[in-house]
Amino acid sequence: MIQIFSNSLGKEELKAVEKVFESKWVGAADVTLEFEEQFGESIKSKYSLSFNCATAILYGSMKILNIKPGDEVLIPTVNFIGCANAIIDAGAKPVFCDVDLNTFNITPEEIERKMTKKTTALLLLHYGGNPVAFDEIKEVSGDIKIIEDSCNTLFSKYKDRYCGTLGDIGCFSFDAMKILVTGDGGMMTFQDEEYYEKTLQYRYLGLVSKIKSGVDSLQEEKKTWWEIELGCKSGRFISNDIISAIALEQLKKVDGFISRRKKIWDTYKSELKDLDWLVLPPEPYENCTSSYFMFWLRIKNGQRNEFARYMVDNEIYVTFRYYPLHQINEYKEFSLPLKNAEEICDTTINIPIHQNLSDKDVNYIVDTIKNFRRNK
Ligand SMILES: Cc1ncc(COP(=O)(O)O)c(C=O)c1O
Incomplete structure (x- = not known):
């Protein structure tokens, strides 16, 4: 059977994973930071934070953008179920929008038709790799937040910018069916510093990211170094150095x-x-x-x-x-x-x-x- 999805995982990825094994630390550390940096550079995103999957990013984007019960979020109906689930989980109402018959993308006209006073966000998809008419969409959607599901648009460009950097939050997946494959994994991208600390906290249990490691605290001559400070209550959605080592090799290809x-x-x-x-x-x-x-x-x-x-x-x-x-x-x-x-x-x-x-x-x-x- 000729398969519809495939990947090119090979010797290079295995070698990179072997190196992580040898380091005796497989959690998120330098390799993950390196992947975030290289990914961000390659699509010219100011901030790029890796996640365990893109669905977690979709759920997180609702929290980071403060989507609340009573809000309406526009979403093209030809779309991945996790997008609707994330909106409903936030207590908001998904407003399903029709799509263009050729591109299967949401249109500015449909956005205009479906916007109400309660609309606070648009969660759009660039279908199949093909960017939406972003400028026209931005013109009609005004200042509502835009989450770009960029899981289909790795390295797709809208004019001189990459998809995933056009809206408030971009979302990429590296699952088994995507172009860059790590098994599972995702990257959240955004350009606004305001989201940075919030995202770090959301991604890792709500822990305040300024907490220093034990050794760093010791250097500050603290007597104890195991206190915990929470900024919010959250789950755990981090990536790790095994995934990131694979990702760095995939990025080259x-x-x-x-x-x-x-x-x-x-x-x-x-x-x-x-x-x-x-x-x-x-x-x-x-x-x-x-x-x-x-x-x-x-x-x-x-x-x-x-x-x-x-x-x-x-x-x-x-x-x-x-x-x-x-x-x-x-x-x-x-x-x-x-x-x-x-x-x-x-x-x-x-x-x-x-x-x-x-x-x-x-x-x-x-x-x-x-x-x-x-x-x-
Ligand atoms: C458009 C779209 N968004 C989000 C996701 C979720 O990605 P992940 O599998 O990394 O959670 C997928 C996965 O198929 C997808 O196709």
């Missing part, structure tokens, strides 16, 4: 992953463009770049499910990301009809696009797609 993905994207676009029963994904807006995290097809004539079955029967794994949140029973109290998302959900399929696909795999995928209707 990511440009190569993305350029291979772009090559596959371009092949799909040129090879499939004449099939009149397909709608292909659009290119990024002018002056924007994509990470090419996902490739998607919209199948006309009600044949999506048949097409999906046909692909799997031909050993090509396909799926659909992301099942619209407003159609999930658990969220039914927040549900409302959203026409484009429903059409997307009925017609779309994601096909494999990752750096481990060989040219032979890509040709096989293209030929298999082309043969779908020939067999009828």
